[in-house]
Amino acid sequence: MRKFSPEYLRRTRDGMWTGSRDALRDLSLSDRNRVLDVGCGTGELSRVLDAESPGDVVGVDADTELLAVARRETGLGAVAGDATRLPFVDDAFDLVVCQALLVNLPRPTDALASFSRVSSDLVAAVEPDNAAVSVDSTVSAEVALERSVREAYIEGVRTDVALGDRLPDLFREAGLRDVRTRRHFHRKVTEPPYDELDVRVAARKADGSGLATHEAELRRTLSDSAYDALRRDWRQMGKAVVEQMQDERYRRAEVVPFDVVVGRVPDRL
Numbered sequence: 424m425r426k427f428s429p430e431y432l433r434r435t436r437d438g439m440w441t442g443s444r445d446a447l448r449d450l451s452l453s454d455r456n457r458v459l460d461v462g463c464g465t466g467e468l469s470r471v472l473d474a475e476s477p478g479d480v481v482g483v484d485a486d487t488e489l490l491a492v493a494r495r496e497t498g499l500g501a502v503a504g505d506a507t508r509l510p511f512v513d514d515a516f517d518l519v520v521c522q523a524l525l526v527n528l529p530r531p532t533d534a535l536a537s538f539s540r541v542s543s544d545l546v547a548a549v550e551p552d553n554a555a556v557s558v559d560s561t562v563s564a565e566v567a568l569e570r571s572v573r574e575a576y577i578e579g580v581r582t583d584v585a586l587g588d589r590l591p592d593l594f595r596e597a598g599l600r601d602v603r604t605r606r607h608f609h610r611k612v613t614e615p616p617y618d619e620l621d622v623r624v625a626a627r628k629a630d631g632s633g634l635a636t637h638e639a640e641l642r643r644t645l646s647d648s649a650y651d652a653l654r655r656d657w658r659q660m661g662k663a664v665v666e667q668m669q670d671e672r673y674r675r676a677e678v679v680p681f682d683v684v685v686g687r688v689p690d691r692l
């Protein structure tokens with residue numbers, strides 16, 4: 424299981440649902456009684472669910488360190504458990520939802536079967552289409568390098584991180600009915616005045632440590648010399664980012680499309 428740091432989750436979810444929440448419409452949050460956020464991490468989605476629903480929101484995650492942060496920062500219930508064998512009785516919730524979980528699982532359908540078992544009504548997933556991410560930057564090398572890294576990473580990672588339009592089919596295969604999909608675009612902008620996190624991310628580009636977090640996946644598809652060349656170009660690009668930041672010229676915009684898929688649990692016999 425890939426490990427996520429609280430800082431990574433904070434950075435990648437920053438502002439995700441502060442604008443429009445229209446793509447969450449089919450989750451019917453305004454009339455839910457008990458909502459489960461599976462793979463809740465630090466509770467980034469749990470917070471949104473709690474704000475939009477009158478019902479109780481509970482998180483579950485396999486990573487106990489992230490759960491401790493979720494409990495502390497959201498004040499909501501959060502328990503340890505595996506998404507594919509949820510530690511709840513049948514029909515315990517009327518909405519079971521995850522965000523950026525299925526793309527990290529080797530067998531996402533096992534998780535959907537478990538979601539269906541513990542939901543009496545709706546099952547939903549909010550998953551990034553990592554193959555359709557777009558980046559724009561005042562450091563032109565950043566655009567091309569990020570594209571190369573993304574492509575090599577998608578090829579090298581052992582799970583399907585770009586489920587995209589296959590997600591509704593997975594829902595149907597899991598026996599869910601009335602499957603609906605909406606797309607939400609998460610736009611993240613880095614521009615002056617930069618905050619502490621922006622500065623840290625730029626420093627991690629310049630020293631190569633940001634790229635190193637994906638080293639195992641990248642080395643599965645790149646030769647040693649190709650990886651070394653990529654690392655050299657990446658660090659050079661990072662130094663250009665830091666330089667531009669020093670005189671406030673650096674701007675970067677990234678758009679990550681998320682598919683929000685919702686299905687209904689069939690009546691049990």
Ligand SMILES: C[S@@+](CC[C@H](N)C(=O)[O-])C[C@H]1O[C@@H](n2cnc3c(N)ncnc32)[C@H](O)[C@@H]1O
Nearest residue numbers: 432462463464467484485486504505506522523
């Ligand atoms: C990309 S993070 C998403 C976290 C959160 N949903 C969000 O959007 O910020 C994926 C989360 O799924 C959790 N996870 C991965 N595999 C899991 C499993 N089999 N059972 C439960 N949680 C799992 C990870 O610990 C991590 O918190």
